[in-house]
Structure formats: C-alpha cells, structure tokens
Amino acid sequence: MPMEEVKASNFIEEIVEEDLRTGRCQSVLTRFPPEPNGYLHIGHAKSIVLNFGIAQKYGGETNLRFDDTNPETEETEYVEAIKEDIRWLGFQWARERYASDYFEQLYEFAVKLIRKGLAYVDDSSSEEIARMKGTPTEPGIESPYRNRSVEENLRLFQEMREGKYRDGEKVLRAKIDMSSPNMHMRDPIMYRIKHARHHRTGDKWCIYPMYDFAHGQSDSIERITHSICTLEFVDHRPLYNWFIEKLEIFPSRQYEFARLNLTYTVMSKRKLLQLVQKGYVSGWDDPRMPTIRGLRRRGYTPESIQDFCERIGVQKRENIIDVSLLEFCIREHLNKIAQRVMVVLDPVKLVLTNYPGAQVEWLPTENNPEDPTAGTREVPFTRELWIEREDFMENPPKKYFRLAPGMSVRLKSAYIITCTGFEKNDQGEITTIYAEYIPQSRSGHDESAMKVKGTIHWVSATHAIPVEVRLYDRLFAVENPDEQPGEFTDYINPNSLQIVSRALAEPSLAKARPEDRFQFLRKGYFCVDPDSTADHLVFNRTVTLKDTWAKEMKKQS
C-alpha cells in the first residue's frame, strides 16, 4: 500500500492513517450497519461512501452488516432493497453479515458477564426501571434485584431464553453504575424478552439483545477496526468500550461524525414515512424523496451522489448542506454524459411561409457538444414546427433574444428565421407564429452573414411524438422544514410536481428506455421514468439547466 501517495481528506482518515502507521492495526476493516426497517437515503449514502471509501483508499474491506436485533420492525424486504441500493451506488461489500448471525455468541457473552458478576436479571417493570434510572441531573437508584447471586442470574437468564417468561417480565442488565453522569452507563439493558418471529432466526429466540449489546460485539466478532457512526452515539462509546473490555474481545473502536442534513428536504425516517403514508409523495421512490431510490428515479447518477458525498466532507459539527451543491454535482456529471435532444414542453405552432410544404430535410445535430465521441444524429425539419411558447413575445422586453415580430433567431442546427406575423385567439393566446426562413443560413453551411443573438429549440410538427413530462422541483418551500413552527408538512412546496401531459419530442426519443438520461436542450436534464410504456413515454426532470435569463426576469419583477 503506497501510503505516501494518499492524503487523508477528513479526520477519520487521519485516524486510520495514524493507526496503520503506528501498527494499531495492520489493515482496515469497516462496516456499513443498516437496520432493515426502512429505505436508504442520501444521509446513508454519506456513511456508505465514507465506510467503503476508507476501505478502498487504504486497501481494506467493508462488511455489510444488518443490525437486526428488533424483530418487530425488521423485514427481509428491506434487506433486499438496501442491498440493491448499495450496489447501485457502486459499492461491493466483502461479507454480508447479520447481527442475528451472532445471537448464540452474544448469548455466551452475556453468560460470561453474569459469571463475572457484571450482569443481572431484573424483574422490574419498564416503568420502574425508567423511574429508577434518575434524570440527567439526578443519579439513579439501584434495582432491588441488582445483587442476585451469579447462580440465580444464570438460571433466570437461561429461563428467559427458554421462554418461561412473558414479554417485559424480565430483562438482563449490565451492572455498572447507577449514579454515572452518563445515562448510558446506568445499568443499561442488554437483553429483553420479545416473543416475536425474527426475519432470519424465526422462532428460535424469544430474547433479543439491545443495540448496545449487539453492535460493538458484532464489530468485535468481525474484527472491525474502525466502527464509524453518527454523533448521537458519542455517549454510547464508554459503554461500547466497557463491554469490549469486560468481555476481553477484539478491541474495535468507534468514531463518530455528523450526519448529513440537506436544505429543502427532511431526512428523518419518521418524517419520510409520514410523507409516504399521508400521500404527499407517491412512495419511497418518489423522485422528490431524498431516498436513494427516489434520487435514482429522479435521474441522479451514482457517480454524482458519490461526488457529492466526497465534496461535503466529514466533520463532527452539525451541518446543513445547500441542496444546490447536490444539483451542481448532477449537472456537472450529466453535462458530460447526457445526450442532447429537443423537446418542446409548451408548444406553439410555427409556420415557415416560404418553406415548401412537402419538403423534409434531415439535418445533422450534435449528440453532445461536450463529448466529441458522442457523434451526431439527424432531426427532421419541415414547414410546420412546434416551438416553446415562452420563446415568442408579442412585446419583448429589453435583452430578449428570442422571437418577436420582426426579430430573427436561429432554429438550433437548422436555419435562421425572421418572424413575420402571428395569430391570436379570443382569449388573447398566441395560436400560430409566422416566419420566413433564410435558405442560405443552414447550420454548417451558413452563407447568410446574419448575426442573431438567440438560438431556440424546435420539433417538426409532422414527426414529433407526444410524451409526458413530470417537472419536479424541491419538495419543500423553505430551507429547513424541521425548524419551522407547526407541522413540517405545512411547508411542502405546492409546485414540487407539475405534470406536462403532452410535450412534443423529436422522433429519435421513441427508442428511449427507462432510466435513460437526456438533456432537453435549454430545458434541463431528464430521465425516463419506469412508468413509461412502449407508446407512452414519461420523463422526469432531474434538474433544470442554470437559467440566467430566469434570474434576470426575477430581478426585473
């Protein structure tokens, strides 16, 4: 491992480098430990990129370990979804493990602590235990069951396992210090009784270890060198170390970093669930959701999400990342790889009065000006075209570079045209625009010597195919919905989805398949939605292009 060539890019990598250098460990083994009770979101992506990234960077490995110690909330369905999302993000784990793989081992660990006089069975009710726990400012008091003999504890714990007791009747607790200033050290519960079917072990167990008596021990069993988690576990670290020390097992170490927050969205599982259950979004994979599946359906690339996770950095301070950075990352990637196509979202008819009615010219156009190897394709040009309604104004403001009576623009990859007139209906809407094309101005063969400020996109009226386009925007109207008065759902952006049921696309798009990504010229990046069928294409807007004209208009109004 050529250590000299890599440079730590955050404090955790510095620790890893130090550990490798001093020989605290010979190699790096990290783990990503999701609980299979929900879907992954971009906050998990930060953790995934961190854990897998460190292993890749320092020549180590990463285990995927499901933290499945609570059978009441966990399901195999989530296991599969989580695995799929991690693979899609571009990572491969060295081993797939489950905390439940270690239930027998964990039971033995508990017995060992009982034998050492460091754990006891408590018959107190959950309310009594809570009451005796004290508060952050007052010490707790010891349970009357705290000083049972080793033999009695052994027997009782065995009986707990055998199913002699009902849920909640007894628990196994670590015997530490009821007056510790750290609440987690006040005789934390190690095992509770749950007569529940587990997604992997079925009915084999009716006692299940708590997080604190499963996570660190699982790390240790796997010989995880760096167990990286989020800040809320800082207070658990003394307990994490206490168990390892008393059990005399492999000394994995825990390190904590601040979780990701993003502007204009929410990240908590609870709130995300609420959005789904109350129908604010169509599901966990709704393109407005910050879930991995949502981002995927929205058209985000794995590369862009990885890039984002690397750019935001890793620290211990609370943070809220501007979603415009995420948008920058996807634009940057898609700009390089997305094929350009022309789609008119809000069509108005344009008639070229001096163009022969029966003529069709197939004009070559670049697939991607950023990528010379992307080649060209041909688009059909005819007398009647559709253009964007907003690309024409009867009375244009200053600096408007598009079409207006008497003004000229270039039709992308085709001809320069000059507007000669238009028609309106009774409601005052423009129904048809008339123009004359300049035959000498054909793209690539321009001998017109005309200079125009604007270039607009278009589709042939006789060749265009109708498609559905879903225009997504930020889910919330405020930067931080978590910190507003009232319900966070009060701040949902009412325009986060606008459906264009009949946009008109150039015919080459007929070949598009779900998850194909395109740049609709001048409109943004779009991705084919899985709802699409052979004769009904649906596109999701991933993100708009940067739009300095829209910004200009905003300033004027």
Place this chain on the structure above:
RNA sequence: UGCCCGAUAGUAUAACGGUAGUACAGCAGAUUUUGGUUCUGCUUGUCCAGGUUCGAAUCCUGGUCGGGCAACCA
C-alpha cells in the same frame, strides 16, 4: 442546570503555532448555433473575553451560543 459533542464567508470545508485557502451559492464580464458549458474578475469569514508566545483560527482559562443524552429503538 449533570455529562458529552461542537463553533472559520450565505452554506460547507482546509490551514495540525508562521501569508486564512478551496468548493457551492451570489455579483460582474468574455466566449458560445443551448440565456447551457467554458473562461476571467469580484464581494463576504476565524463566537466573545482574558492568558501563553517573537507570533494564535490553532495551545490554556472563563464565558456565550448550538446540538446530543433520562426507548425493553437503532
């Protein structure tokens, strides 16, 4: 008012006792057959008060502010 984290431009992040840098956002301009891309320039910052030091964002002390901890959740 117990314990634990933390505090650098609008948002993130670097500087590891020696010139406060980078990205995104914002602003201005150049280029452009996408008002895209690209390029150039600009604005904005060390929470406060003491101390140590030739020298402090960095070390020490005391404040202030923000976050976490009292689930048989993870």
